[in-house]
Amino acid sequence: MTLQAIDLSSILQSKLLIVDDQEANVMLLEQILLREGYQSISSTMKPREVCDLHRLHSYDLILLDLQMPDMDGFAVMEELKKIEQDSYLPILVITAQPDQKLRALKAGAEDFITKPFEMAEVLVRVHNMLKIRLLNKGLHSYNDELEQRVRERTADLKEGYQETIFTMTRAAEHKDEDTGAHVQRISCYSRVLSQALGMDEEFIENIFFASPMHDIGKIGVPDHVLLKPSSFVPNEWVVMQEHAAMGAKILGNSKSPYLKMGAEIALNHHERWDGSGYPNGKKGEEIPISARIMCICDIYDALRSKRPYKPAFDHEKTVEIIIRGDSRTQPEHFDPVILEAFKLMHQTFCTIFDEYEA
16 A cells, blocks of 8 residues: 555445444445445454454444444454554444434544435445545555665665645645645744744754644545635635644654644644634644644745645745734734744745745
8 A cells, every 4th residue: 555546446346334233234334335336345243253254354344233232333442452553444334323422433433324225325434434444554654664664774765755745635735735845845844943032953854754744634634625615604714714623633652753743733733823713713822833833834825826726926025914904814823922933034945945946
């Protein structure tokens, strides 16, 4: 599995396990998935077999019924956590009880489908979860390989790792960016701003490699929302905001300092100093400094870039908006110390943009 191989063919070759005590439900799900082209579908009506099966086959997705005799879906999830302690738990729960959905998500499930099944819902949720699962596996597999190589030749590894990150992030960025140059600019903005703030060398290196992964969660946002040329309606805005938490989930639970900071930035880079951001409404120093730095870098590049809803602004107009504000952006959104550093060295941002302009 490579980071470049997450396409429809890879998704359809994923290994799935259906767990339900009702044979009719198992047969229906199998038929839905087989008609869609999925090639590796297993099933069991015995929940106590699930962990042994998963140890043997390492399923990419487990469709797990919650209401089963002898051992319910919640108990199965607790056992699976012992196997997947340091990685993504690939569980899509099946439930007919609305009040169980929140409990299931808190217990470790990544998503849910409801009974009676709607074919379109089943296919969309399975497809999206497998995209995230395969990306997660690729990230962690490749990260393990890179950590082995770092002991052999550190300098070459860093250069290769940077290229890998840029390639990986284009999987999300190409959907709403004109070019992959955006992620290269973000790395450079973050580095020079961190230097201006007097951060130590370890932090500067980490943010240089981590910052391009800030929007990796967009890979899970449907195109009709992500590419919409007009303003979002409320439910679309909710879907769009989910990319922050999704990105953190994709990058989380890694030993790599780059992926750890990448997850931190992905989750928090839309938080604002005054508490008006998302997804958690964090305020002030509750927001990690890496994300506070990333916030102003991302806003600068977004203002300089063409979007479906706006033209590209020049450097002078962009700096004026960040410092003085407009209808969308206010200086209160930024850490005051970071904003002052930006004011002193904003011309460096302009130089970086010109160097990596599309």
